[in-house]
Amino acid sequence: MSSDFRPAIDDAPLPQKSGLKAVIESDIISHERLPMFEVVCERMVRTFATSMRNLTSDAIDVHLEDVTSTRFGEFMNRLSDPAILGVFRVREWENYGVVTVDSGLIYAVVDALLGGRRGNGAPRSEGRAPTTIETGLISKMVQIALTDFAASFEAIEPITIEIDRVETSPRFAAIARPSNIAAVATFRVDMEGRGGRFSIVLPYATIEPVRDKLLQRFMGEKLGRDRIWELHMASELLQTEIIMDVVLGEQHMRLRDVMNLQIGETIGVNRGPDDALEVHCSGVPLGRAFIGQRTNNIAVKIMTDISKGFAK
Known part of the structure; x- marks a missing residue:
């Protein structure tokens, strides 16, 4: 007695895609x-x-x-x-x-x-x-x-x-x-x-x-x-007060010499009356200016565009 078993076609597993093709x-x-x-x-x-x-x-x-x-x-x-x-x-x-x-x-x-x-x-x-x-x-x-x-x-x-x-x-x-x-x-x-x-x-x-x-x-x-806060901050920034410094000159000295300074001594700086001075804000150089006098007050005249930064 022989038995010839053949699996049904519907029972055969379908090929699965793999890798890049899948x-x-x-x-x-x-x-x-x-x-x-x-x-x-x-x-x-x-x-x-x-x-x-x-x-x-x-x-x-x-x-x-x-x-x-x-x-x-x-x-x-x-x-x-x-x-x-x-x-x-x-x-x-x-x-x-x-x-x-x-x-x-x-x-x-x-x-x-x-x-x-x-x-x-x-x-x-x-x-x-x-x-x-x-x-x-x-x-x-x-x-x-x-x-x-x-x-x-x-x-x-x-x-x-x-x-x-x-x-x-x-x-x-x-x-x-x-x-x-x-x-x-x-x-x-x-x-x-x-x-x-x-x-x-x-x-x-x-x-x-x-x-x-x-x-x-x-x-x-x-x-x-x-937009409201953007406009508000822009208007407030334009009204902000800042302190600008005009650097008349710089001199490198040892601490000992500074401590020995006496009243009446003169510190020499390598600047002439017609030389341009540096304008700083919080230590950041902004531009150059000339010093002068206006209505009995010391004044400075800006000679460079501050918005473009400081260029030596």
Whole structure:
């Protein structure tokens, strides 16, 4: 009696990735949060809602749905079809970003701008590519969004954003390698029963020049600086009284000779009446001056710029 035992295929252990391949192909994104980027996006919600109301004359609600980090290739692969992608360039950073608009928001904005009825719900997507007219109308909205984003970013650092091109296929909007990490801010726009989402995608290579500022946890109107105290300290410093010394001369002497000085003795210094004297403050040389007399008082005339320090 023979028994032929073969293990089931389902029971066979799956090969596990290890080493560098496991790190590269890992689905888990572990990257530092950017608190100030979230603050910028929150500011943009208010300004963009106002801009969209002026554009469409509809009641607009804008919400920040999520700020996250993901691989650039994975995000682009998740885009629904059709979609419009605006590739923009940040002049100061010399790098690019992408704005993606989903089909729901495309048809809602086009319907609103062309006089569609309100409250009919989001138009159904036909699965076709946007027309030239639709692309032109959405390009106007993308420009407004980027202008408001640049204005919101001004609290971190002034930037200038320029639209490079508008694409309808993710393949032509590739501005980074698929494995590169990107910061993604997703916004929800509701327009009286219709609407959709758009996202701003910034690869980490793009925001590298301001990464340290985006890592800050707190920000007032001036990145954590208290303007009231700053002005108060500046005004008080300008009113601070200091003592300045005019050094008539210096003479090196032994302690024994100093202790043997008598009343009436003269200590010679190597200074003439027309020689410039050194002006000190707490032992720190500030500049040079000439000694003279003014209204029966001894006076000195500053001959060098104190703000530039003392140069011999």
